[in-house]
């Protein structure tokens with residue numbers, strides 16, 4: 001397995017498992033000189049394998065991804081939503097294939113308080129919020145709820161798990177040919193009072209176990225967290241602890257605070273690497289950057 005920053009090529013679709021970050025920011029887009037390197041777009045991740053493209057979350061980063069898709073006819077396109085907070089759906093109305101009549105789109109998303117994904121997205125495209133009505137969408141859409149049971153897309157195995165976050169939020173795990181990527185953008189590891197059931201921590205560690213790449217909510221520093229408990233997000237150090245417990249190979253800190261500068265991210269990650277090296281931590285770590293591509297070769 002090679003885990004190196006990589007320029008994508010068509011050959012990637014055959015045997016490699018490739019991920020690309022299109023948006024790494026939490027809460028609200030934050031463009032500007034202070035975020036130029038790690039990016040200001042909100043959460044969107046692309047995973048490709050075997051001619052399949054899976055899109056996770058529809059934050060503002062999905063807009064540029066979807067422009068790249070316009071030359072590809074039809075689909076089926078697949079979007080997996082973790083939940084419906086703004087930063088995870090605000091790019092959806094700008095997902096270009098929506099208005100391509102011959103396209104097919106499957107949306108996988110958890111219900112929110114008994115309201116299904118179609119109704120929630122139709123509300124987002126209601127006339128109060130957006131000028132183009134939901135009924136103008138030309139693509140054929142289908143919807144399904146993620147389940148705790150594994151399901152397949154081609155030879156890709158998908159799983160989901162409910163995480164600690166206000167509203168019903170899930171994380172996803174993608175397995176193919178002995179390689180695995182976990183995407184958990186919003187999750188308050190130390191949070192209390194969430195409706196996640198008994199033994200949640202142990203189940204979460206199992207969920208991420210052995211992953212080649214874990215992309216996890218790391219919005220706050222240890223110093224910031226005490227004044228933000230209950231807001232649904234984790235610290236860098238808690239994400240690292242989860243990665244270590246789960247024997248994850250590479251951790252990508254994700255869902256960067258909109259006020260977090262590139263320089264701060266560099267400093268935080270550098271310090272965590274130094275501390276990790278001093279105690280023999282085997283987890284590779286870096287802050288997810290918009291445009292980052294990682295390629296996991298077939299074993």
Ligand SMILES: [Zn+2]
Pocket residue numbers: 026027085087088185186255
């Ligand atoms: Zn978020």
Ligand SMILES: [Zn+2]
Pocket residue numbers: 083085165186232
């Ligand atoms: Zn959220």
